[in-house]
Amino acid sequence: MRGEAIRVRGLVQGVGFRPTVWHLAKQCELVGEVWNDAEGVLIHAWGEHEQIDRFLERLNNEAPPLSRIEAVERTLLDQQPTSSEFTIIESQEGEVLTGIVPDAATCSDCLADVLDKHNRRYRYPFTNCTHCGPRLSIIRAIPYDRANTSMSVFPQCTECQSEYEDPADRRFHAQPNACGVCGPQVWLEDASGERLEIGETDVIEQAVAFLEQGKILAIKGIGGVHLACDAMNAGAVDRLRQRKQRYHKAFALMARDLNMVQRFAKAGEQEAELLRDSAAPIVVLDAEGGEKLAPGVAPNQNTLGFMLPYTPLHHLLMQSLSQPIVLTSGNRSDEPQCTDNGESRERLNAIADVWLLHDREIVNRLDDSVVRVADGQLRMLRRARGYAPAPLKLPAGFEQSPALLAYGGELKNTFCLVRDGKAYLSQHMGDLEDLSTHQDYRHNLALYQQLFDHHPELLVVDKHPDYLSTQWGREEAQARSLPLQEVQHHHAHIAACMAEHGLALDTQPVLGVALDGLGFGDDGAIWGGEFLLVDYRHSEKLAGFQPVAMLGGAKAMYEPWRNTYAHLVAAMGWDEIARRYADLPLVEFLSSKPLENLDIMMERGLNCPLASSAGRLFDAVAAAVGVCRDSVSHEGQAAIELEAMADKPTLLAGEAYGFDKSAGKEGVLLGWLQLWHGILDDLRVGVDPGVISARFHQGLANAVVSMVLELCEQRRLNKVVLSGGVFQNRLLLELTSTQLREEKLTVLSPSLLPANDGGISYGQAVVAAARYLSTH
Numbered sequence: 001m002r003g004e005a006i007r008v009r010g011l012v013q014g015v016g017f018r019p020t021v022w023h024l025a026k027q028c029e030l031v032g033e034v035w036n037d038a039e040g041v042l043i044h045a046w047g048e049h050e051q052i053d054r055f056l057e058r059l060n061n062e063a064p065p066l067s068r069i070e071a072v073e074r075t076l077l078d079q080q081p082t083s084s085e086f087t088i089i090e091s092q093e094g095e096v097l098t099g100i101v102p103d104a105a106t107c108s109d110c111l112a113d114v115l116d117k118h119n120r121r122y123r124y125p126f127t128n129c130t131h132c133g134p135r136l137s138i139i140r141a142i143p144y145d146r147a148n149t150s151m152s153v154f155p156q157c158t159e160c161q162s163e164y165e166d167p168a169d170r171r172f173h174a175q176p177n178a179c180g181v182c183g184p185q186v187w188l189e190d191a192s193g194e195r196l197e198i199g200e201t202d203v204i205e206q207a208v209a210f211l212e213q214g215k216i217l218a219i220k221g222i223g224g225v226h227l228a229c230d231a232m233n234a235g236a237v238d239r240l241r242q243r244k245q246r247y248h249k250a251f252a253l254m255a256r257d258l259n260m261v262q263r264f265a266k267a268g269e270q271e272a273e274l275l276r277d278s279a280a281p282i283v284v285l286d287a288e289g290g291e292k293l294a295p296g297v298a299p300n301q302n303t304l305g306f307m308l309p310y311t312p313l314h315h316l317l318m319q320s321l322s323q324p325i326v327l328t329s330g331n332r333s334d335e336p337q338c339t340d341n342g343e344s345r346e347r348l349n350a351i352a353d354v355w356l357l358h359d360r361e362i363v364n365r366l367d368d369s370v371v372r373v374a375d376g377q378l379r380m381l382r383r384a385r386g387y388a389p390a391p392l393k394l395p396a397g398f399e400q401s402p403a404l405l406a407y408g409g410e411l412k413n414t415f416c417l418v419r420d421g422k423a424y425l426s427q428h429m430g431d432l433e434d435l436s437t438h439q440d441y442r443h444n445l446a447l448y449q450q451l452f453d454h455h456p457e458l459l460v461v462d463k464h465p466d467y468l469s470t471q472w473g474r475e476e477a478q479a480r481s482l483p484l485q486e487v488q489h490h491h492a493h494i495a496a497c498m499a500e501h502g503l504a505l506d507t508q509p510v511l512g513v514a515l516d517g518l519g520f521g522d523d524g525a526i527w528g529g530e531f532l533l534v535d536y537r538h539s540e541k542l543a544g545f546q547p548v549a550m551l552g553g554a555k556a557m558y559e560p561w562r563n564t565y566a567h568l569v570a571a572m573g574w575d576e577i578a579r580r581y582a583d584l585p586l587v588e589f590l591s592s593k594p595l596e597n598l599d600i601m602m603e604r605g606l607n608c609p610l611a612s613s614a615g616r617l618f619d620a621v622a623a624a625v626g627v628c629r630d631s632v633s634h635e636g637q638a639a640i641e642l643e644a645m646a647d648k649p650t651l652l653a654g655e656a657y658g659f660d661k662s663a664g665k666e667g668v669l670l671g672w673l674q675l676w677h678g679i680l681d682d683l684r685v686g687v688d689p690g691v692i693s694a695r696f697h698q699g700l701a702n703a704v705v706s707m708v709l710e711l712c713e714q715r716r717l718n719k720v721v722l723s724g725g726v727f728q729n730r731l732l733l734e735l736t737s738t739q740l741r742e743e744k745l746t747v748l749s750p751s752l753l754p755a756n757d758g759g760i761s762y763g764q765a766v767v768a769a770a771r772y773l774s775t776h
Contacts, residue, residue, distance in 0.1 A: 003077030010070035016130030223366025225330030279386025280310035397505025408761035489519025492763030516724035517615035528613030536770035
C-alpha cells in the first residue's frame with residue numbers, strides 16, 4: 001500500500017470538509033485518518049496510487065458548498081497504517097494558517113427540517129449544519145471548535161451529540177449544532193424588559209402578529225439586532241424613521257422569496273442569483289414592480305434594497321407574512337448596530353415597541369452586506385456578513401509579502417491583514433468619527449490579530465494626518481516599535497482594484513481615474529477628481545478636476561448649496577451670474593445666504609480649502625436643480641437622488657453639457673464653465689430637472705473619457721482603472737466604461753471589493769507590500 005500525507009489549505013474548517021473526506025475515502029477504499037489543525041486539514045491515506053488519485057479528484061469536484069480549496073500538497077509517508085479503517089480524529093493545535101468561513105444562509109436541507117412538522121427541529125429558529133449557519137459571528141479563537149464559540153455554554157443533548165459525532169451525518173462537528181431541547185431559545189419582551197406571556201401562541205407567530213399590527217420590532221439576528229416593521233404600513237415606516245432619526249436614507253427590506261421581491265422590484269438573472277447566494281446580501285434593485293411599498297421606505301429613489309431570509313428565525317417570520325418587512329440596523333442613525341440584549345434594551349428603548357431576543361451571544365458584529373449589478377457585474381457596496389473574512393489571494397509576485405496590517409480610512413472603514421500571500425479584509429466597520437464605532441474598530445483589530453495569530457512586521461495608514469485610523473496606526477507603530485508606511489488615498493483606491501483583478505506585482509503602469517468625496521493628496525491639497533499614472537509602488541498625478549473652494553470646510557459636505565455657490569463663483573463669478581440669471585430661484589436662494597462673509601473667506605483662505613472633489617461637484621449640481629439644496633442627512637444623499645431622477649430618453653439621446661480643459665501646475669485640469677452655462681440656461685427656460693441630471697451625467701462621462709483618451713495616447717497606456725465612491729453611481733460607471741471599451745481600452749473597476757473607502761485598506765496593503773518587496 002502507498003501512504004500519502006495530503007495537506008489541504010483554504011476555507012476547509014467548519015464546512016463539513018472532514019465528513020466529505022471520510023465519505024470519499026471510504027468509497028475509494030482508503031484507510032487512514034483526517035483531522036483539522038491550524039494550517040487547514042491534514043489527511044493520512046493509504047491505498048493504491050490510482051485510488052488516492054481518484055479520491056483527490058472527487059474531493060476537488062465534490063467539496064462541500066461553503067469550502068474553498070486553495071492548495072493541495074502531497075508527500076509520501078514511510079510508515080504503515082495503524083488501523084484498517086478510515087477515521088476522523090480530534091483537531092490539533094499549532095500556528096494558525098487556516099481561514100475562517102463567513103456566516104452562511106440557511107441551506108435547503110435545514111429549512112426543510114424547520115418546516116417539517118414531523119422533524120424534531122420543527123420551527124426551531126437556530127437550526128444549522130456544516131453547510132450553513134453562523135461562523136464569524138460566534139467565533140472567539142482558532143481552531144473553529146465549539147469550545148471556541150459562543151455555543152460553548154449550550155451542552156448538546158444526547159440526540160444532538162449523536163449527530164455531532166456521526167461522520168455520516170451532515171451535522172458532524174457542526175459547531176453551532178443544537179435543537180429546542182439543548183440550544184438557544186427565543187422570546188418576546190416589552191419596553192420595560194419584561195418577557196411577554198403569550199400562552200399557547202408560538203413566539204414567532206406572535207411577533208408576526210405584532211408586525212401586522214404596525215408595531216416596530218427589535219429582532220436579534222445572526223450578526224446584530226435589526227429594527228423591523230411592515231414595509232407597506234406608511235405610518236409604521238414613518239414612525240421608525242422619526243424614532244431612529246434616519247430621515248432620508250433608504251431602508252433595507254426582507255421578502256419571503258423571489259416572487260415577493262418581484263412584486264415590487266425588477267430582479268434579473270444575476271440579481272436573483274445574488275439574492276439566493278449563501279452570503280444572502282442586500283441586493284439593490286430597480287423599483288420597477290407592479291406594486292408599491294410605503295413612500296417612506298426609499299424616498300426620492302428609484303431603487304429598493306431587498307434580501308431574502310438567511311436564518312431559520314427570518315424564514316419563520318416571513319412564512320406567515322404576505323408582504324415585505326423593513327429590516328434595518330438596530331441603532332440610531334450613524335451608530336453601530338446593537339449586538340447585545342442589554343445594549344438593545346437600552347439603546348433602542350425609544351425606537352422599538354417589542355423585542356424578539358435570544359440567548360446566543362453575538363461575539364462579532366456583522367452588518368448586512370450590500371451589492372448591486374452595474375455594467376454587467378456584481379458591485380460590492382458594503383462587504384460584511386456572508387463575505388468577510390474570506391481571504392483574498394494576492395496577485396503573482398506578492399508571495400513573499402511581509403505580515404502587515406493596513407488600518408483603512410475614516411469613513412466606511414475596513415482594515416486588512418496580510419500574511420502568507422493572502423489578504424484578510426475585515427467586515428465593514430463604519431465611520432470612525434462615531435465613538436462607539438471607533439471602539440468597535442479597535443476591538444476587531446485585536447480580535448482579528450488573535451484569530452489569525454497575526455504578528456505584523458509593518459503597519460500601513462492613509463496619508464491624511466487627521467484620520468482616526470491614521471492616528472491609531474501611528475500610536476501602534478510607536479508602541480510596538482514597528483515601521484509605518486503612509487499610502488496616498490487615491491493610490492490605494494486604484495491599487496486595490498488592480499490587485500482584485502490579479503495584475504501582477506511587476507505589471508506595467510495603468511491610468512487610474514479616482515473620483516470620490518475627498519482624500520489627502522501628495523501635495524497636501526484635498527483631492528477627489530484625479531487621473532493618475534499608477535503601479536503598485538508609485539502614483540503620479542497627470543490631470544485632475546479644477547479645484548474649487550469647500551466653503552466652511554466640512555460644512556460643505558452637509559450643505560450642498562455651499563458647493564453650488566463656490567462652483568459658480570469659480571466658473572464665471574457671482575457678479576455675472578447675478579446680472580444674467582437674476583430671476584432664477586436658485587440665484588434668489590443663494591442671495592439669501594451670507595455671501596459677503598463667504599467671499600471674505602475665499603479671499604483670505606479662511607476655512608475653505610480648495611478641493612478637486614467629484615463628490616462636491618455632484619452636490620453642487622444637485623443643489624442647483626433643487627435636490628437637497630439646503631442640507632443632506634447622510635453621505636451621498638444628493639448624488640443618489642440626482643442619479644435617480646436622470647431622464648432615460650435624454651440619456652438614450654446622448655444629450656450632454658460641455659466641459660473645459662486648461663493647463664495647471666500638475667497637468668491638465670477639467671473645468672466646468674460650459675457645464676454651468678448649460679445648467680443655468682436650462683433652468684431659466686424651465687427644463688425638467690431630470691433632463692438636466694441626464695445631461696450632467698453624460699457630460700461628466702464625456703469629460704472623463706476625453707481626458708482618459710488624451711492621457712492614454714500621450715503615455716501609450718491601454719489599461720484604465722475606474723475607482724472611488726463616485727463610481728458607485730451606476731449611470732456614470734456604465735456611460736464611462738462603455739465609451740472607453742468602444743475605444744479598445746481595457747477597463748477595470750471594483751467588483752468583489754467596494755469602490756468606496758471600504759476597499760482602500762486592501763489597496764494600502766498591496767502598495768506597502770510592493771514597496772517592501774522592492775527593497776528586501
